[in-house]
Amino acid sequence: MNEFPVQPSPLLRAEGLTKTYPDGEVQALRGVSLDVERNEAVAIMGPSGCGKSTLLNLLGGLDRPTEGEIYFRGTPLSQIDRDQYRAREVGFVFQSFYVLSTLSAVENVQVPMFETTLDRRQRVERAEALIEQVGLAHRRNHRPMQLSVGERQRVAIARALANEPSLLLADEPTGNLDSRSQNEVLQLLNDLHQRQGLTLIIITHSPEVAAAVQRVIRMRDGRVLEH
Amino acid sequence: MRFITLILRNLLRRRTRTVLTASGLAVAIASVLDLVGIASNFERSFLTIFVGKGIDLLVVRAGISNQLSSNLDQKLGDKLRGTEGVAQVAATLIDTVGFEGAGIASALINGWESGSPLFKGLRILEGRAFEPNEKNVAMLGRVLALNLGKKVGDKLDVAGEPFRVIGIYEGESLFDSGALVVPLATLQQMMGRESQVTGFVIQARSPDPVAIADLRKRIEAEFPGVAATPARDYVQRDVQIRLSRVMAWATTALALLLGSVGMLNTMIMAVFERTQEIGVLRALGWRRSRVLRLILGESVCLGLFGAALGMVLAVVGLRALLLAPTARGFIDPNLPPAVLFLGLILGLLLSILGGVYPAVRASLLDPSEALRHE
Numbered sequence: 001m002n003e004f005p006v007q008p009s010p011l012l013r014a015e016g017l018t019k020t021y022p023d024g025e026v027q028a029l030r031g032v033s034l035d036v037e038r039n040e041a042v043a044i045m046g047p048s049g050c051g052k053s054t055l056l057n058l059l060g061g062l063d064r065p066t067e068g069e070i071y072f073r074g075t076p077l078s079q080i081d082r083d084q085y086r087a088r089e090v091g092f093v094f095q096s097f098y099v100l101s102t103l104s105a106v107e108n109v110q111v112p113m114f115e116t117t118l119d120r121r122q123r124v125e126r127a128e129a130l131i132e133q134v135g136l137a138h139r140r141n142h143r144p145m146q147l148s149v150g151e152r153q154r155v156a157i158a159r160a161l162a163n164e165p166s167l168l169l170a171d172e173p174t175g176n177l178d179s180r181s182q183n184e185v186l187q188l189l190n191d192l193h194q195r196q197g198l199t200l201i202i203i204t205h206s207p208e209v210a211a212a213v214q215r216v217i218r219m220r221d222g223r224v225l226e227h
Numbered sequence: 228m229r230f231i232t233l234i235l236r237n238l239l240r241r242r243t244r245t246v247l248t249a250s251g252l253a254v255a256i257a258s259v260l261d262l263v264g265i266a267s268n269f270e271r272s273f274l275t276i277f278v279g280k281g282i283d284l285l286v287v288r289a290g291i292s293n294q295l296s297s298n299l300d301q302k303l304g305d306k307l308r309g310t311e312g313v314a315q316v317a318a319t320l321i322d323t324v325g326f327e328g329a330g331i332a333s334a335l336i337n338g339w340e341s342g343s344p345l346f347k348g349l350r351i352l353e354g355r356a357f358e359p360n361e362k363n364v365a366m367l368g369r370v371l372a373l374n375l376g377k378k379v380g381d382k383l384d385v386a387g388e389p390f391r392v393i394g395i396y397e398g399e400s401l402f403d404s405g406a407l408v409v410p411l412a413t414l415q416q417m418m419g420r421e422s423q424v425t426g427f428v429i430q431a432r433s434p435d436p437v438a439i440a441d442l443r444k445r446i447e448a449e450f451p452g453v454a455a456t457p458a459r460d461y462v463q464r465d466v467q468i469r470l471s472r473v474m475a476w477a478t479t480a481l482a483l484l485l486g487s488v489g490m491l492n493t494m495i496m497a498v499f500e501r502t503q504e505i506g507v508l509r510a511l512g513w514r515r516s517r518v519l520r521l522i523l524g525e526s527v528c529l530g531l532f533g534a535a536l537g538m539v540l541a542v543v544g545l546r547a548l549l550l551a552p553t554a555r556g557f558i559d560p561n562l563p564p565a566v567l568f569l570g571l572i573l574g575l576l577l578s579i580l581g582g583v584y585p586a587v588r589a590s591l592l593d594p595s596e597a598l599r600h601e
């Protein structure tokens with residue numbers, strides 16, 4: 001490991017986050033603080049509208065908090081290039097997959113790589129490896145319409161891993177899946193977490209998913225519930 | 228996968244809309260190319276009227292914009308001939324006549340002296356040129372003869388005067404082939420313009436532009452009220468040439484405007500429909516600039532596709548126009564490469580004009596809002 005003393009800061013730290021959406025003055029977050037350590041797998045649970053997606057978008061650098069600050073490896077997100085942060089450090093997975101319908105599985109995986117210095121051959125090689133890793137080598141050239149929903153979500157996960165992020169943020173990744181596909185996706189996420197040390201933050205309503213992670217953060221009305 | 232692949236896939240996804248938009252652009256671009264092409268060929272053939280006959284200067288009344296309205300004394304010709312540096316002088320009277328029976332509203336009629344150097348520019352296909360003192364004989368340009376259905380030996384009524392067709396010629400330019408040539412004296416008499424001419428054409432002793440410029444100054448100093456214009460300037464100053472140019476450019480501007488509005492519409496729609504997808508791309512780490520390049524790339528590809536289609540349409544359209552006998556000889560079927568290149572520039576310009584706003588809007592979308600868009 002590292003010969004220097006280990007940095008005390010967690011991978012991700014949120015301090016006093018609030019978020020007020022401009023239209024209608026909705027206060028989606030009312031002071032959220034939390035730490036997520038390296039290699040942790042965390043689930044966020046809570047009723048609809050309590051601010052889970054809002055929090056995840058802030059943590060992923062997709063939006064800015066109204067108040068508060070997020071630190072990635074000790075550095076405030078407000079001081080770094082968020083595009084670069086998302087491209088290099090974060091992988092997003094969504095409930096509705098959002099894979100591009102005009103592209104094949106292996107092409108979808110290459111989409112985030114346009115923001116890197118990889119050349120075309122390297123992009124293809126890397127995408128092929130990732131598609132294989134999610135168990136879809138035999139379907140690499142299929143379009144999303146030809147894939148089952150579980151397979152589509154696996155393509156989306158491979159795509160989230162395209163630029164070797166340290167953090168995978170998933171917003172109800174199994175919300176649109178049948179129970180068999182849910183198990184497959186869960187298995188895959190577990191694998192990534194345990195074998196590759198990926199840090200996972202998963203929003204979920206599913207007890208099975210919650211049971212598979214180390215820690216559950218519960219939210220209500222824009223706040224994290226303390227135990 | 229290349230970035231361009233992504234762009235093309237997006238265009239293919241909206242196949243019908245892509246084809247419709249490109250066709251709209253193509254029609255706009257094709258009409259511009261044909262008009263600009265015709266205007267530039269028109270100008271070029273106007274120029275060959277003079278160049279083909281070794282004409283260096285045109286002498287007409289000063290201060291007129293249209294040669295037809297010029298009016299000079301025929302005797303001026305002898306004085307010009309005596310001017311230093313002048314090799315040859317030819318008088319010409321030009322007017323227009325109509326042949327209503329054949330549906331020709333207006334054809335140029337030229338009055339030349341027999342043996343005039345102007346005949347050098349004509350190639351006689353049938354019959355002969357006229358002799359000195361011959362009256363009421365006409366030589367017809369190939370296209371005019373075709374449209375009138377006249378052969379050598381036929382009788383022809385010109386503005387109420389009986390003529391006999393003695394020759395058919397091919398001109399070096401479109402104008403000559405649609406015109407007729409009659410003896411100068413006959414035309415002067417017919418038009419009531421005895422001893423008057425429209426102007427003179429002069430061949431200088433030296434083709435050197437400096438010598439021609441000198442000759443021009445000398446003539447204008449010696450004969451007040453007379454303008455001597457180098458053939459090239461004359462063509463460019465001609466009111467009809469200018470008109471055809473203005474029309475071509477006005478059409479271009481209009482096509483550019485309509486084309487970019489069409490492009491704008493298509494691309495705004497594309498961006499609106501794909502708001503969520505743009506949010507996803509931003510979530511995957513795409514910068515604003517890459518989103519901008521994607522959307523602008525789509526409109527540029529669409530514009531180039533329209534331009535390519537437009538060039539084909541322009542060439543085919545011009546050929547189709549030539550199926551009409553009146554157009555034959557008047558319209559050159561070949562578009563100069565520079566004009567075709569203009570199509571490419573137009574396509575690019577259109578797509579940038581119409582694509583920038585949607586692309587900028589797409590790039591400025593707030594990613595988390597875009598993701599929530601249904």
Ligand SMILES: Nc1ncnc2c1ncn2[C@@H]1O[C@H](COP(=O)(O)OP(=O)(O)OP(=O)(O)O)[C@@H](O)[C@H]1O
Nearest residue numbers: 021023026028047048049050051052053054055596
């Ligand atoms: N861009 C936005 N503009 C305005 N209001 C928003 C926006 N995004 C979220 N909201 C509002 O903020 C609140 C929290 O929304 P959020 O999407 O974070 O909830 P959630 O916990 O993810 O709910 P769900 O489980 O239904 O996904 C809701 O009241 C929502 O309507």
Ligand SMILES: [Mg+2]
Nearest residue numbers: 052053054171
């Ligand atoms: Mg949500």
